[in-house]
Amino acid sequence: MLPEHEALLILTREQFPELHGATCEVETILKGASDRHFYRLKWQDGREPMILMVYTLARRDNPKFVPATRRLEKIGAHVPHVMAFDEQRLCVWLQDLGRVDLHSFDQKPWSARQPLYEATLREAAKIHGVDEQHLTATDLTELEPAFDEALYEWEQNYFLDHFVGGHLGREFSDAEYADAHGALQQLRRRLGRLPRCLVHRDFQSQNVLIQGEEAWLVDYQGLRLGRAEYDLASLLYDPYVNLTRSERGSLLRYYAEHRGLDLAELREVFYLCAAQRLMQALGAYANLSRNLGKPHYLQHIPAAVSNLAEVCQEGPNLQELRAFFEGGF
Template sequence: MPDDSELLQLTRKALPDWPRAMALEAIVKGGSDRRFYRLGFESSTEAGVILMVYTMARPDNPRFVPATYRLAGLGVQVPRIFAHDAEAMCVWVEDLGNVDLHAYREEPWETRRPLYQATLTEVAHLHSVDAAALSTEDIAEMELCFDEALYEWEQNYFLTHFVKGFSGRDTSTPEFAKAREALQSLRCHLASLPRGLVHRDFQSQNVLIREGSAWLIDYQGVRPGLAEYDLASLLLDPYVTLSDEERDELLAWYASHTGRDLSAMHETYLLCAAQRLMQALGAYANLSRNLNKPHFEQHIPVAVERLKTVYQGHPMLKALLPLLGE
């Protein structure tokens, strides 16, 4: 990757009509392989600028720019793109500040409720898209859709990194036969349902709050999928705590806002919650044990407890309880 002086030179070239860029402030956050900087200019500008430097290590990294334009076209609040240098793999985007939904986690529910509702309003624009009506060109711009193969990949990610790598359990043995069958039933069922578009990593640190409005970030993984996957990602986010009553209130609010049947949505929500929490546990185990990011391990106990509750809440999922051990 370019060093700081090279990045400043690239910035001056990419933003020739802006005041001279003078400083870079590194932003350290999350488990991404990308680098983020807050830019300082020699005089004030009408909007702040964040510089994102990406690599090709992940296939979704270069999809950030087309995803931004797609979401903006759907009416979703996302940062503006000021410039993109594909050769240098640098993107200059609007600085929306550093206050995310996660920052409100200790606030009373009366304060958080409208912020969560604003967040759900934004993502509902994505969910309203009929994925079956998308063109071949549309699909090519996005990551692989949530089909049976992708659900299976997520499940294997969980089995490899959490169940085997972190917990030391071998799921190839006969005692896990029913669990393996349940995983197959889960992915087949989810893959059979009609899809909209999903954010894919819809959690509290990927929503910025500015003047009471919600702005989505880190959405380069947008793809066809189930709205309930995003809902489970947000409402069961291991980074924050929501009560059962608060989750139920938000689900009911979303169903009313989008005109969906709450009972049918809730069942799919539970199934997607199992899928999402398994993926999250695989990620926490992989990041902490293999990618030198040990702080992610602190989220494992909460995710395990929430996944256990989800498993117990649906007949299809109870056979998966042995994957979590005693």
């Protein structure tokens, strides 16, 4: 066994004295772009496996995972149960929800995927049911900073710096992009004025685990106030999977009916949030591939650009944004 794994087992047995002497296999779980490390602890005596998450303080949202878990459990959302927490050693032991995520169903027929997406939207609705008025000042200290015009602008600049400038090599400050910059300003101002609710923030297919016909959420340490449509856009315009326009429309209609919302109003803000989210994603893919040594994220850029082009066609006052990315991946 690797020395690192032996050290992790020592820490685990300190938390769970009943496991002293129990044989365990430690499996390293490779997960996305996170700076956290995950391990599956598989006990040989028939006990249920558990997940050990070891995090760092390099990201401000990492310590928010446990408070976010407890908050989501209180509203009945499906999230992994925290079995133990060592705040000093930055370790969290979690219920093991298995290996199957929503992304793994991408090649299945829509008849198999649709109920899983609908189950996922029902979990989202639980989170979105908590609006700003339900949260105290103390509650807000446990969340990441809320979406406001400044945060939307930060995401837009992330897109401009890393994707438009870094990846495409375009001088986006040139006069030819003046109308596109005006569209960005209009977008962030409009979104920043809208009322907010609790949102997951990274609500994509790899952050949804599937058990039977139920959806379970992970990677929600970025929990904050924002627009529900931002989460919906993260899921329905996820560049990691293939959803048709008809399938997206069906799921958006399902969510509106589930929450008793006006579909036309939901759709209008949905496209605005989709443009915002896809620009953020493109900035991330470019930054991860160019600057952080993760070139495999380049493969997701064409799908994200294609999705953004569609959104700019569908949404109000988004056409000018096409100047930033048209004709290049």
